[in-house]
Amino acid sequence: AQTVTQSQPEMSVQEAETVTLSCTYDTSESNYYLFWYKQPPSRQMILVIRQEAYKQQNATENRFSVNFQKAAKSFSLKISDSQLGDTAMYFCAFMNYSGGSNYKLTFGKGTLLTVNP
Amino acid sequence: KAGVTQTPRYLIKTRGQQVTLSCSPISGHRSVSWYQQTPGQGLQFLFEYFSETQRNKGNFPGRFSGRQFSNSRSEMNVSTLELGDSALYLCASSPELVANTGELFFGEGSRLTVL
Numbered sequence: 001a002q003t004v005t006q007s008q009p010e011m012s013v014q015e016a017e018t019v020t021l022s023c024t025y026d027t028s029e030s031n032y033y034l035f036w037y038k039q040p041p042s043r044q045m046i047l048v049i050r051q052e053a054y055k056q057q058n059a060t061e062n063r064f065s066v067n068f069q070k071a072a073k074s075f076s077l078k079i080s081d082s083q084l085g086d087t088a089m090y091f092c093a094f095m096n097y098s099g100g101s102n103y104k105l106t107f108g109k110g111t112l113l114t115v116n117p
Numbered sequence: 118k119a120g121v122t123q124t125p126r127y128l129i130k131t132r133g134q135q136v137t138l139s140c141s142p143i144s145g146h147r148s149v150s151w152y153q154q155t156p157g158q159g160l161q162f163l164f165e166y167f168s169e170t171q172r173n174k175g176n177f178p179g180r181f182s183g184r185q186f187s188n189s190r191s192e193m194n195v196s197t198l199e200l201g202d203s204a205l206y207l208c209a210s211s212p213e214l215v216a217n218t219g220e221l222f223f224g225e226g227s228r229l230t231v232l
Contacts, residue, residue: 033219044120045207045223091160095219103173103216107160 002027004094006108013082014116020067021077021111023092033095034068034075037107040088048090051075082115089113118144121224123208129230135196138227142189142210146222148172149191150215151183154205154226163206166191167214195229203231 003026013019025034032053039045051059051068058066063080079086092108122141130136142149151163162175166185183193189210195202205228209221 035219037221037223042225044225045209045221047220047222050218050220093219095215097216097219103219105162105215105219105221109159 002029002094002096002104002106004092004106004108006090006092006111008111009109010112010114012114012116013079015082015084017082018078018080019082019113021079021090021092021113023075023077023108025073025075025092025094025106027073027094027096029096031097033097034066035093035095036064036066036075036077037091037093038086038088039091039110040085045091049077079113084115084117087113087115121208121210121222123206123224123227125227126225127228127230129232130198131232132198132200134198135194136198136229137192137194138206138208138229140191140193140208140210140224142191142208143212143222146210146212147189148211148213148215149185149189150209150211150221151191151193152207152209153177154207155203160207163193165215172214173216198231200231203229205229 005024034051036048049061067076089110091110095105124139148167150165165173169185180196185191205226207226209223
């Protein structure tokens with residue numbers, strides 16, 4: 001069974017600083033996707049960044065980057081130059097893909113990040 | 118382009134009743150997925166519909182059902198409500214099968230309270 005673990009229920013960071021959110025996963029699959037989703041207070045969840053397991057290069061989207069360690073099954077999210085609008089619940093998610101529509105998309109329990117002015 | 122729209126946003130029901138939630142996906146998106154979000158269990162997958170057919174299903178009892186219409190709009194129904202069904206129900210759309218990309222576009226959710 002696939003599991004996704006986010007060991008930090010809550011974190012805080014000062015505006016303009018850098019913060020790293022941790023995520024580990026457990027799977028026996030070799031092909032899969034990893035995601036970070038962001039859910040701001042009372043707003044819809046949006047995709048922040050996606051990583052294909054077969055790609056060695058870490059994904060980057062503006063101020064957001066990941067550190068993907070496949071052997072360690074670790075997928076952390078780094079937010080640089082934190083902004084007040086980054087305050088949100090962040091979910092790490094895992095999806096196996098082996099063809100067809102019988103996939104499984106598993107979310108972690110989330111990390112509540114607060115950016116302080 | 119309008120985002121994913123869910124109605125109603127808030128509703129209160131009593132045990133034993135049934136409820137129907139509606140979701141309009143982003144224009145052009147053919148896949149609609151439903152998730153249940155609770156503080157204790159987090160996000161749990163209910164089902165995915167694509168071209169009016171259920172393509173994938175999570176581990177929920179048969180009281181939870183859904184359907185998709187030809188215009189890709191989707192509804193989910195929960196019958197014989199239980200207190201534990203109180204949750205935020207999230208709808209997410211994708212331009213193609215979720216299995217192809219994993220990318221979901223979420224709505225703001227329908228918050229169901231069961232008394």
